Structures are given as C-alpha cells and as structure tokens.
Amino acid sequence: MTEQVGTAEPGFGTAARPQMRPPGLRGMLVDWASDQRAFKNVSWMKAMMWIFLLSDTFIFSCFLLSYMTVRMSTTVPWPNPSEVFALHIGGQNVPLILIAIMTFILISSSGTMAMAVNFGYRRDRTKTALLMLLTALFGATFVGMQAFEWTKLITEGVRPWENPWGAAQFGSSFFMITGFHGTHVTFGVIFLLIIARKVLRGDFDHERRGYFTSRKGNYEIVEVMGLYWHFVDLVWVFIFAFFYLW
Amino acid sequence: MAQATMAHGTAAPAAAAHRDSHQQHPIKLYLVVWGWLFVLSTASYLVDYFHLQGYLRWSLILIFMMLKAGLIVAVFMHMAWERLALIYAILVPPLLVLVFVGIMAFESEYTFFTRLFTGAGS
Numbered sequence: 001m002t003e004q005v006g007t008a009e010p011g012f013g014t015a016a017r018p019q020m021r022p023p024g025l026r027g028m029l030v031d032w033a034s035d036q037r038a039f040k041n042v043s044w045m046k047a048m049m050w051i052f053l054l055s056d057t058f059i060f061s062c063f064l065l066s067y068m069t070v071r072m073s074t075t076v077p078w079p080n081p082s083e084v085f086a087l088h089i090g091g092q093n094v095p096l097i098l099i100a101i102m103t104f105i106l107i108s109s110s111g112t113m114a115m116a117v118n119f120g121y122r123r124d125r126t127k128t129a130l131l132m133l134l135t136a137l138f139g140a141t142f143v144g145m146q147a148f149e150w151t152k153l154i155t156e157g158v159r160p161w162e163n164p165w166g167a168a169q170f171g172s173s174f175f176m177i178t179g180f181h182g183t184h185v186t187f188g189v190i191f192l193l194i195i196a197r198k199v200l201r202g203d204f205d206h207e208r209r210g211y212f213t214s215r216k217g218n219y220e221i222v223e224v225m226g227l228y229w230h231f232v233d234l235v236w237v238f239i240f241a242f243f244y245l246w
Numbered sequence: 247m248a249q250a251t252m253a254h255g256t257a258a259p260a261a262a263a264h265r266d267s268h269q270q271h272p273i274k275l276y277l278v279v280w281g282w283l284f285v286l287s288t289a290s291y292l293v294d295y296f297h298l299q300g301y302l303r304w305s306l307i308l309i310f311m312m313l314k315a316g317l318i319v320a321v322f323m324h325m326a327w328e329r330l331a332l333i334y335a336i337l338v339p340p341l342l343v344l345v346f347v348g349i350m351a352f353e354s355e356y357t358f359f360t361r362l363f364t365g366a367g368s
Contacts, residue, residue, distance in 0.1 A: 024330070031331040039332050050336050061343045065350050072354035075361045076368045082294050100291045107287060111280035114322045121270055167368070223324070230322045234315055240287075241311035245294055246304070 049224045053231045056184075060235050063177050064242055070169035079165035081244050085149070099244050102145050103236065106185075109138030110233040113226045120222035125199055128222060132196040135229065139189040146182045150175075177239055184232050195225050279321045286314050 021027035021040075032038050039047045071078055086093040116131035153174070157164045160172040198204065203217040210217065290310040293303055320326040325333060361367050 028330040028334060031329070038335070040329060042328065042332055047332070050332065054336055054339060057340050058343070061340070061346070065343070065346060068347070069350045069354045069357075072351065073357035073361070074368055075358065082297075096291065096294050100287070103287050103291075104284065107280070107283045110283070110318065110322055111276060114276040114279075115273060118271065118273060118276065227323055230318055233322075234318050237311055237314045237318065241290065241307050245290060245307050 043220060045220060045224050046227070049227050053227065056231065056235075060177075060180070060238070063180060064238065067173040067177060067243065070173060071167070074167040074169055076167040078167050079163060079170045081246075084153070084165065085244065096244060098145060098149055099240065102142055102149075103240055105138050105142050105145070106233050106236050109135045109142070110230050112138065113229045117223045117226045120199070120204075120219040123205065123219065125202060125205065128219075129196045129199040132192050132199065132222070132225075136189045136192040136196065139185050139192065139229075143182055143185050143189070146178060146185075150178075173243070177243060181232070181235055181239060184235070188229050188232050191225060192229070195221060275321065279317050282317060283314055286310050286317075290314075 021030050031040060042050075082095040083093070085099050086095045087097050088094075089097065112131045113135045116128050116135060119127040119131060158171045158174070160175055162168050163171050198208075198217065199222065202208075204219045204221070207216040207218070209215065287310075290307060293306045293310075298306065319337075325337070
C-alpha cells in the first residue's frame, strides 16, 4: 500500500523527496529539471492514465472541431437539435428530454464512482465493489438510451450523408461523436466489471499479482479506473454543450 | 510475517507522502459536488427549454459547461490535490486546442463565403 513505484524497483525511487521543493512555479521547474521522475508522488499507473486521457482529449477535440467546421461552413440551415431530440410524452413534445436524462444518469455514475474510490482507500471491499457495480449499471443504462436514440433517428431517416431537416453534415457529426463517446462508455463498463470482480475477490487486500503484469494488486487501480470514468463524463459535458445545446 | 512487520516499521516516515498521493476526503464533499453538477445540468437544460437565444444562450451554455468541467476535474478526478508539475502537464496542452479552434473558425468563414458567392457545394 505504501510503496511508490520507485521503492519497488531499487535505484529509481531513492532520489524522490517531494517535500524538499520550493513552493509554486519554482517547485514545478525544479521538478521538471531534476533529471528524475517529474511526477514525484504520483504513481506510474496514475500518471500514465492522465497522459492517455490527455491524448484522448485531443481526439475528442478534433471531432468537436470538425463538427464546428462543417457547421460554420455550410450554407444549408443546421437541424434544430432541440426539436430533433424531442420526445413525444403525454401529448406534447418535450425538447431534449432524453439527452437531459442521459446527462443526469452519467453524472450520477460519476458520483458513485468517486465514492467507490473513497471506500477503496478505506479498504472497504464490499462498498467499493457495490458502488462500482452501480456505476457500471448507470453506464450500461446510458449506452442503452443511446442505442434507443440512434434507433429513433435512423428510423426517422438520419444517415451520415443525409437527413430530412437540413444540412447533411448533421448526421455524420452526430454518429461520429456520440458513437465514439458511446464506445468509451462501453469499454468503461467492461473494465468496471473486471475491477469490481477483483475488488470482491480481495485481490487488493491480499496483493494478488496481476495476470498480465505480475504486479501486486493495489486499491489505487480503483482511482485510476475512476479517472477514466470521470473523463467519459467530462467529454459528455462538452458534447452536451456544443452538440445538443448550441 | 517478518516482512509485514518490516513494512510497518518503514511505513511511518512515508505516511505523510502517502496521505498526499492517496486521496482521502469526506464522502460529503462528493455528495455536494454531485448536487452542484445536478443543479448546473438542470440550468443548462433550462437554457434550451426557455428558448434563450443569441449571446445570452451561448455565454450561459459556456459558463455552465466550464463550471461542470471544473468541478469534475478538480474534485472527482482529484486534480485540486495533485502536484503542480502534473496539473500543468495535463491542463495546459488542451488550452492550445483554442489556437486550432481559431484557425478552423477562420477557415470555415472562408469556405462559407466561397460557397455563398460561387454557389458551389453546401
């Protein structure tokens, strides 16, 4: 539990003394210029996940940017998302209601994930696993609603190259952006289930070694899993603002 | 068993660093953030529900979006308690995307006016 990566591998961790740095900007520069690990008290697992998420940020940025570009450059009116994503409930059209519910579900899943991380560090096996399973359930619900939304739009005639309401670029942007995000959620659910199983089995209490990595199991993997999950929620915040509300 | 005692013996000096790297906050913090995310999401939904238009709509959408993103990154992803070296390494590069946004917005305007005046494409 206490090891930083360095201490597990002799020769690397000995120089890491995070408390000996000046505060603020100078401390950051000393960290970076020290010819050691730059991220002193951050484990390799967490640092690598953050760097992966940074690269994923660029991928989603490119999707949203290409959406901005096609929407700004088309001379045909853009379909009104408020009407396109309205649901007919109780005799009237409620604008964007499905998307709003999906947003609340994803936010709730982030909340349960954050609490799972917390209970993980308290070594509360049952609560951690249950909260992770609840997170996975929310995630699966989200993907299910997205499948419903895709089905609805496809039966209404939306295709990547045309749609009944306006600019053809609407369809390609929609399928690309929400499809890629939905894939991320799906993979998140799969990994949540895998790690929840490990938590339940007690892998992180007994430091059971990983099947692929042979490294000792550690509750920090729950936090790293959480980082990925919160990122998926974060991307949805931007998709919701730029694609559905704009 | 001997190993376990040894691990406990060496754990004491590392305890401070350990608290730094392994996040431990009261559950209430997460519930409060969760509540705020609900409020902000509702607010941004209401922007659409009440058909706000123009600059008011766009600025409200952006404000609510940034507040939500900030809460998620800072609290849920624990960025507020990470070292500055990691914070800058992760948060500064995405800001450069704004340059890309500027370039593509400029290009889009050009394409738009070309289409408008030549009647080509859509």
